[in-house]
Amino acid sequence: MIKKKSEAEVDAFRHDLGPFVVAAEKTRMPMIFTDNKATYSVVFANDAFLALTGYKREEILAKSFQSLLTIGCDQTTVEIVEAALRGEGCAEPELHYKRKDGTEFWASLYVSPVCDDNGTIVQQFLSLIDVTRLRQDNARCRLLIDELNHRVKNTLATVQSIVTQALRSSGEPEAIRDAIESRILALSRSHDLLTISKWEGVGLHDLVDTALHPFEVIAGHTQRFTISGDNFHLSPKVTLSLTIALHELATNAVKYGAFSVDAGLITVSWELVPDVAGDRLVLRWQEHGGPPVTPPTHKGFGSWVIERGLAHELDGIVTLNFLESGVACTIDIPAPVSSET
Structure with a gap:
């Protein structure tokens, strides 16, 4: 039931943003979308993001992005990312993150607001580049x-x-x-x-x-x-x-x-x-x-x-x-x- 609900949410999100979401879903760059509410709930995560973090889609959809950060990052990193989501400070912070299995990686996080026709921010688009090897x-x-x-x-x-x-x-x-x-x-x-x-x-x-x-x-x-x-x-x-x-x-x-x-x-x-x-x-x-x-x-x-x-x-x-x-x-x-x- 949970899996079907998460799949339905992805289908609805894909319908709203059309071909871009289909492309984002298949790209090798890890990407997620969140709403623009205080908790920044995850509304979409592509396969590359799931592979990088080790989570299943149903484990993160509708979850607060802050909660994912708190699980995987130290408090200083959480505060830096939250500031980036608010449009403050560095818009491209580096994350030191723990996967679901406890292994660690470093990634550059890129935060981009998604606006409606009136210019109001309705979602946040986040993409990551794994810089562990670098x-x-x-x-x-x-x-x-x-x-x-x-x-x-x-x-x-x-x-x-x-x-x-x-x-x-x-x-x-x-x-x-x-x-x-x-x-x-x-x-x-x-x-x-x-x-x-x-x-x-x-x-x-x-x-x-x-x-x-x-x-x-x-x-x-x-x-x-x-x-x-x-x-x-x-x-x-x-x-x-x-x-x-x-x-x-x-x-x-x-x-x-x-x-x-x-x-x-x-x-x-x-x-x-x-x-x-x-x-x-x-x-x-x-x-x-x-x-x-x-x-x-x-x-x-x-x-x-x-x-x-x-x-x-x-x-x-x-x-x-x-x-x-x-x-x-x-x-x-x-x-x-x-x-x-």
């Missing part, structure tokens, strides 16, 4: 912008450290320029890797291959590195820090260590080591066959980056030893959560 996309964009700002600041801080430490050295201007340039290029390569992965992180094996490839070319032999370990997935922060550390170790090897002679070799390996506080990722760099090693009298930028930088950035423990057989470095950091073997 708001979600905007929220993601804001999150990405915030993350980008954070990354840019971190990158600029790293570049500042590179330049500052290079300028503190007593080298020639050309040597200082080369030191700055090579480190920024190393940082750039890690950014390229992260860009490919949409900044979701990279595999450790991929990182080591990319960071050390230029030094294989310099050394003139692609088999002078031995690399072993699972392709553990690293976060962007770990990726950037390890890239710089590996660059410093390899640069030192080319200048003074294993890659400064023809027979020198370097082994890079890593493994997960159990720990009470959680597994640790332990990476080992070991040089062989280079010239006799003598510990430096003072620590340069490379040592500072490896020892202090990793410890600060990654909560890591770094051990750098200048053994007779070659430089040995152990990097111990909290383990990543997954691997791509």
Whole structure:
């Protein structure tokens, strides 16, 4: 009986406003008509409105539009919409609405008065545009912008450290320029890797291959590195820090260590080591066959980056030893959560 009554009301409304109502009923834009009385009772709701809100037609016809608002919106939104219906304030408010099943959506509400031949408002025509996805996309964009700002600041801080430490050295201007340039290029390569992965992180094996490839070319032999370990997935922060550390170790090897002679070799390996506080990722760099090693009298930028930088950035423990057989470095950091073997 209720359903027949609601259908009869729709038929009467369709008859009064003719072809427009037939078109409104089938359009994909959610639409309703209300009377212009104090309660703004619903006299028509199209299929798109019912699909958006989850109500059946007989559940809302002749019901107060305010009652629907009160069910689905907070009081502030209700007051904004009521003002729009009175022709006050914003005529296109955004609704944060709860469907009948409790799920939520955002919609822009457009309020247009319907007048009779004398210009008297007799009904209110309301249409909605679902902007839920747009708001979600905007929220993601804001999150990405915030993350980008954070990354840019971190990158600029790293570049500042590179330049500052290079300028503190007593080298020639050309040597200082080369030191700055090579480190920024190393940082750039890690950014390229992260860009490919949409900044979701990279595999450790991929990182080591990319960071050390230029030094294989310099050394003139692609088999002078031995690399072993699972392709553990690293976060962007770990990726950037390890890239710089590996660059410093390899640069030192080319200048003074294993890659400064023809027979020198370097082994890079890593493994997960159990720990009470959680597994640790332990990476080992070991040089062989280079010239006799003598510990430096003072620590340069490379040592500072490896020892202090990793410890600060990654909560890591770094051990750098200048053994007779070659430089040995152990990097111990909290383990990543997954691997791509």
